C-alpha cells in the first residue's frame with residue numbers, strides 16, 4: 322500500500338530564517354545564520370545533492386536540524402519519511418546521519434596507536450561499524466549496548482564496497498586515517514538513514530579512497546526506497562563535483578543561497594561563481610606575496626632558528642653540505658607479523674623538504690612515528706640522528722621531540738579535547754620541549770620573548786582573532802584552527818617539522834601564506850598530503866608503494 326506521505330517532498334524549508342542563538346546583536350536582531358529567509362526543497366530521495374561554496378557546512382547543519390533556532394516557527398522545516406517498499410511501519414522516524422570527515426573520532430594518546438596492548442574495551446572494526454557495543458582484546462564476548470538487528474548481508478556489501486572486509490577484526494585505534502574515514506561512512510550507512518549528509522567528502526583520502534567513497538554513496542542513493550536514502554554531500558569550491566550529483570545548492574555568507582537546482586541547468590552559474598572566487602583569492606594573495614599587511618618580514622620570524630644564516634637561509638643551499646638530519650637504515654615494521662614497512666633506507670638532509678606520498682594505509686604515519694618516537698621501534702640503532710644511532714639509553718622521548726614539531730589530524734583532535742584552551746595557550750604550548758601532543762602550559766612559559774614571537778607570527782599570518790587570550794581554540798573555524806596549529810609548529814624553531822594533512826580544511830588564502838613562508842623555513846620539513854594544491858613546494862619525495870617497495874626522487878618545479 323502506498324504511504325500517505327509518498328507525494329510530499331523529502332525535505333522542505335519554506336521561508337525560514339535560522340538563528341544561532343537568541344542573543345541579540347547590536348541592531349537588536351538575533352544572529353542569523355544566513356541573512357535572508359531560505360526556501361529549499363528536496364523532492365525525492367532519488368535526488369543527489371551537492372552543497373557547495375564557503376557556507377556549505379552551515380547549510381548542512383541546517384539540513385541536519387541541529388544547533389539552530391528556526392524562525393518564524395519550526396514548522397517551516399519539514400522532513401517526510403519516504404515510502405519504503407520493504408517497510409510498512411507508518412510511524413518510523415525520519416532518520417538523518419551526518420558525517421563530518423574533518424577529524425579522527427577518537428583521541429587516544431598518539432603513541433597508543435602503535436602499541437600492541439590496547440585499552441581493555443577498545444573496539445574492533447566490525448563492532449564499530451555495527452555500532453552495537455564494545456569488544457575487548459582480553460575477553461571473547463561483546464558488551465552489547467543495543468538490541469538493533471544488523472542486516473548481515475547489507476553489512477557485508479557495504480564493507481566489501483569500501484574494501485574493509487579483510488580488516489574487520491582490526492582494532493579501530495590501529496586504523497589509518499583513510500581506513501577510519503571509510504569505516505565511519507560504513508557505520509552511518511548501516512543505520513540506513515533517509516537522509517545521509519556527508520561533509521568534506523574527499524579530505525585526507527587518496528584517489529582510490531575517494532573513488533570508493535563516491536561510488537558507495539551513489540550506490541546508497543540508487544537504493545532509495547529499498548534500504549537506501551537521499552545523499553547530500555558538502556564540497557568545497559575547489560573540489561570536483563561527483564558525476565552522479567543531480568542537484569546543487571551554492572551557499573555563501575553574503576547571499577545565503579546563491580543559486581540552487583538541477584546541476585545540468587546551472588553549469589554557467591557554477592563556472593562564473595568559481596571564476597569569481599578564484600580571482601578574489603588570487604588578488605588577495607598577490608601584492609605582498611603573503612596576502613596580508615604585516616610589519617614583519619619572513620626573516621624576522623625565522624632568524625632565531627639554529628640553521629638560519631644572515632646570508633640566506635639554509636633551505637636548499639644547505640643540502641649541498643650533505644649533512645644528514647636523519648637516516649633510516651633498512652627499517653622493517655610489521656604488525657602481528659604483517660609487514661607494513663620493509664627495507665626502507667631513507668636519508669633526510671638537513672633543511673630538506675619532502676613530500677611523503679602513498680595510498681591510505683601504506684604506512685606513512687608509521688614511518689613518521691618512528692622519527693617522533695611514538696612507535697615502539699623508535700629506539701633502534703637503524704635510526705640515525707645527525708650521525709648518531711638512536712639507542713635506548715642514549716636518547717629519551719623528550720630529547721627526541723625537542724627538535725621536532727608536528728601538526729596532524731590526530732593532534733588536532735587532541736587539541737579540541739582541551740575545550741577551555743585559549744588560542745594563546747595553544748600557541749604557547751608550541752614551545753614545550755616534549756612532544757607536540759602536550760598542550761599543557763606552565764606559568765614559566767609566559768616569557769616576554771615568547772609573547773613577542775607569538776605577536777609577530779599572529780601579525781604576519783593575519784590571524785583574525787580579536788583577543789587570542791580570551792578566545793577559545795575550539796571556537797575558531799576549522800581553517801583558523803589549522804593555521805594556529807601550523808604557527809604552533811614553528812614557534813620552537815624545530816629542526817624537523819612534520820605537517821601531516823596540515824592544509825586540508827584550510828581556506829586558500831591562509832594556506833598559500835603558509836606555503837609561501839615555508840619556502841624560507843630553514844629546518845627540515847616532511848609533508849603528508851593527498852591533494853596537489855595542498856602540498857607546499859618541496860624538493861624531494863618518498864612514495865610508499867607496498868612493503869618492500871618504495872621510491873625516492875626529486876620534485877621538479879617546472
Ligand SMILES: Nc1ncnc2c1ncn2[C@@H]1O[C@H](COP(=O)(O)OP(=O)(O)OP(=O)(O)O)[C@@H](O)[C@H]1O
Pocket residue numbers: 434435436437491495496497498499500656657661679680681682683684685686687688
Ligand atoms: N597497531 C597496529 N596494529 C595493526 N595494524 C596497524 C597498527 N597501526 C597501523 N596498522 C596498520 O598499518 C597500516 C599502515 O597504517 P598507517 O597509519 O601508517 O598508514 P598511512 O599511510 O598513514 O594511511 P593514511 O593515509 O590513511 O593516514 C594500516 O593498514 C593500518 O591499519
